[in-house]
Amino acid sequence: MKLIKQTGLITFLLGLTFFIGTIFTGSFNLTQPELDTFIKEKGYKSEIIKDELSKAIVTDEALNIFQFSSRVINAYETSNNHYDALIAKYDSDKNWDAKGKQFQYKISGKPHSISFELAKKSGKGFAADNTGWAWFLTFGLGIIGALMFIVPDIILLGKPGIKNDGIFLSAVTNRGWIGWFTFIFLVTFYILLYFYPDFIVNWVYLVDPISKSLSGNPAGQWFLYGFLYCTVMTVMAVRMYIKYRHNKYQILRTTSVLFFQIVFAFLIPEILVRFQMPWYDFKNAFPLDYDFFFRWNLEELLASGAFGLFILVWGVVLTIVVVPVMVYFFGKRWYCSWVCGCGGLAETLGDPYRQNSSKTLLSWRVERIVIHSVLVFVLVMTGFALYTFFTQESQVLGIKTQTIQDIYGFLIGAIFAGVIGTGFYPIFGNRVWCRFGCPLAAYLGFVQRFKSRFRITTNGGQCISCGNCSTYCEQGIDVRAYAQKGENIVRSSCVGCGICSAVCPRGVLKLENGPEEGRINPTEILLGNDVDLMDLMNKK
Numbered sequence: 001m002k003l004i005k006q007t008g009l010i011t012f013l014l015g016l017t018f019f020i021g022t023i024f025t026g027s028f029n030l031t032q033p034e035l036d037t038f039i040k041e042k043g044y045k046s047e048i049i050k051d052e053l054s055k056a057i058v059t060d061e062a063l064n065i066f067q068f069s070s071r072v073i074n075a076y077e078t079s080n081n082h083y084d085a086l087i088a089k090y091d092s093d094k095n096w097d098a099k100g101k102q103f104q105y106k107i108s109g110k111p112h113s114i115s116f117e118l119a120k121k122s123g124k125g126f127a128a129d130n131t132g133w134a135w136f137l138t139f140g141l142g143i144i145g146a147l148m149f150i151v152p153d154i155i156l157l158g159k160p161g162i163k164n165d166g167i168f169l170s171a172v173t174n175r176g177w178i179g180w181f182t183f184i185f186l187v188t189f190y191i192l193l194y195f196y197p198d199f200i201v202n203w204v205y206l207v208d209p210i211s212k213s214l215s216g217n218p219a220g221q222w223f224l225y226g227f228l229y230c231t232v233m234t235v236m237a238v239r240m241y242i243k244y245r246h247n248k249y250q251i252l253r254t255t256s257v258l259f260f261q262i263v264f265a266f267l268i269p270e271i272l273v274r275f276q277m278p279w280y281d282f283k284n285a286f287p288l289d290y291d292f293f294f295r296w297n298l299e300e301l302l303a304s305g306a307f308g309l310f311i312l313v314w315g316v317v318l319t320i321v322v323v324p325v326m327v328y329f330f331g332k333r334w335y336c337s338w339v340c341g342c343g344g345l346a347e348t349l350g351d352p353y354r355q356n357s358s359k360t361l362l363s364w365r366v367e368r369i370v371i372h373s374v375l376v377f378v379l380v381m382t383g384f385a386l387y388t389f390f391t392q393e394s395q396v397l398g399i400k401t402q403t404i405q406d407i408y409g410f411l412i413g414a415i416f417a418g419v420i421g422t423g424f425y426p427i428f429g430n431r432v433w434c435r436f437g438c439p440l441a442a443y444l445g446f447v448q449r450f451k452s453r454f455r456i457t458t459n460g461g462q463c464i465s466c467g468n469c470s471t472y473c474e475q476g477i478d479v480r481a482y483a484q485k486g487e488n489i490v491r492s493s494c495v496g497c498g499i500c501s502a503v504c505p506r507g508v509l510k511l512e513n514g515p516e517e518g519r520i521n522p523t524e525i526l527l528g529n530d531v532d533l534m535d536l537m538n539k540k
Contacts, residue, residue: 001152008148015141022138022202026125027062030118038121046105049079057122065119069198072115080106115198116221127202135206143235150239160246162503164468172426173352179426187423194414197221214270226266229345233261236348243351247502249511253337257344265341278304280311283339286319287378288440290413294405295389323440324447330513331454332444333496340440342433345422346474347497350430354474354499357429363476367436367493374412375442381408412437431474435493445492453513454496455520460486462506469500469509483508490520 030038035058039050052075057068083102090099107114127134157163171178192200204224211219219227237258244250264283273279278300286292292315301308326334336343381404388394388401395401421433434441448454460483469479475493479500482489489509501509 001156004152005149005156008145008150008152010145011141012145012149015138015143015145019138019142019203022127022134022206023200024064026065026123026127026202028057028065028068028119028122028124029059029061029063030057030122032058034121038118044107046079046083046107048082048105049075049107052076052078053118057118065123065199065201068119068122069112069115069196072118072198073111076107076111076114112196112198116201119198119201120204120218120220123201123205125202127205131205131209138203138206139231143231146235147238150235150242153239153242154245157242162243162246162468164471164503167355167471173355175356175427179353183423183426186425187419190419190423193221193225194418200224211270214267215273217273223270226270229341230262230266233258233344233348236351240348240351244502247498249498250502253498254347256338257340257347260339261341261344277307278311281341282311282314284341285323285335285440286315287375287382287443288340288342288438289315290378290381290408290439291405293382293385293389295385298389323444324451327444327447327454328452331452331496332441332448332494333454333498333511335444336434336441336495337497342417342421342438343431343495346425346430346434349422350425350474353425353430355429355471356427357431357435357474357476359470359473359476359478367476370436371438371442371445374416374437375439377408377412378439381405429474429476431495434495435475441493441495448494449490449492451516453516453519454490455512455514456482456489456494456496456500457510457512458483458486458488459506459508459510460484463508464506466505468503468505472499472503474499479509488519488521 032054035050035053039053044050053072056071056075057063063071083105087099087102090096090102168174170176172182173179197204200221204219204221207219207224207227210227211217211223215223237254240254241251244254260283265281269279269281281289291297298312301312304311323335337347381401384396384399384401384404387396416437417433421437424432429435456479463480463483463486465480465484467480469483470477470481473479474497475491475495477489477491477494479489483504496511498511501511
């Protein structure tokens with residue numbers, strides 16, 4: 001079995017090497033008719049951009065993706081700089097009509113996203129021309145190798161039950177060199193995905209056939225991410241099934257998040273696009289779905305007829321009715337640990353790193369400040385967005401709504417939720433985003449803390465203070481402190497993952513839904529004659 005695991009590890013590393021190496025393969029250039037077609041499709045009115053792109057990428061030279069991207073971005077910058085100079089000139093001449101006409105020639109959009117569109121149309125090479133083989137050598141070998149490494153644990157781990165041996169001695173799970181390598185890889189991947197999509201165009205080619213079979217369209221960077229997301233979750237879910245095979249709650253919970261991610265977040269939205277309907281994830285609730293009330297989204301939904309109106313109504317009902325009602329009956333675990341895709345990745349890919357979550361009081365204080373600040377930010381931004389939508393204004397109190405949305409999208413949507421939220425798993429634990437940044441988690445936490453039937457009950461008389469529960473709490477809660485005193489655990493940050501209960505050797509912890517009364521019971525300090533003990537016991 002160990003030989004199978006070692007072979008699997010080598011196979012996985014080969015697949016990963018091919019995957020990374022694919023970035024540097026292929027050549028990129030266009031013919032003049034291909035470029036003319038692209039410019040016509042985009043509706044560019046600038047003659048400068050046509051000339052600049054022709055000089056840059058209509059060539060017999062086999063450009064690599066980095067050369068191609070640099071030339072394309074320079075061409076767009078040259079075109080825009082030309083019209084910026086004219087705008088400045090006409091502005092100084094007070095020729096307002098001429099100045100206004102120049103804006104139609106400027107080209108907006110993120111430079112690397114524009115470069116990605118052109119690269120997707122111009123790529124040639126192994127990844128673009130031999131998609132099947134390239135997919136097998138990357139995704140295929142990676143999946144096969146990972147499963148070969150994971151499945152033998154059914155036997156090697158012995159009888160069902162949690163094995164904690166060496167968790168803080170492994171270079172993988174205790175911020176060793178493998179953990180740091182994983183950190184660098186994940187952070188780099190998210191930076192490329194969000195900010196340099198043209199550099200990973202060869203990865204996108206790998207999933208083109210899958211995208212066309214689902215939506216009828218070629219793949220983009222976000223389809224690649226969605227497919228990779230589901231693939232990683234599925235493979236790591238196998239690991240969860242094996243590791244927690246003694247615990248039915250964990251098996252059901254893992255199956256649930258896997259189902260909702262693959263079906264609701266990936267398959268259904270892509271199939272909707274095939275039928276000319278809006279792309280929409282029916283489980284993604286506001287304010288996690290922070291752009292739901294942005295003007296462009298509202299206009300798209302309203303223009304989509306009855307189905308778009310249904311999505312709009314569902315999104316509002318999900319946020320205002322479904323979410324708080326479900327939290328009241330089941331706690332925030334129903335969403336964070338059973339439905340949410342962010343939580344699903346954290347619970348599968350991130351499970352080996354949950355012990356790296358900080359348990360300090362400082363972390364708890366920072367957590368409360370940051371996550372509630374993000375919630376306030378998104379609510380204010382949404383208020384501005386709705387105001388400008390109904391008034392058709394572009395500003396509120398002199399502040400451009402688009403500027404606020406761009407800041408949130410960059411800092412929270414990309415950097416916090418993506419680069420930090422997932423990339424930092426190996427260093428700061430698997431729930432960095434859920435614990436410190438997710439505005440929906442903050443909203444759910446308010447309801448769970450003050451109006452919910454959910455609690456984790458403890459049997460203090462059975463606690464042996466082993467510390468497993470606190471060690472494995474991904475939200476940084478000192479579970480042992482509650483268990484030692486026999487207190488119920490009611491915390492707004494608790495996502496009800498149940499791992500604390502799963503790793504307890506004495507059955508001290510139990511996830512329950514019960515009456516609100518007596519849910520929160522801090523330990524009372526009893527002083528001799530201050531209380532009638534028999535009366536107190538009778539009341540309890």
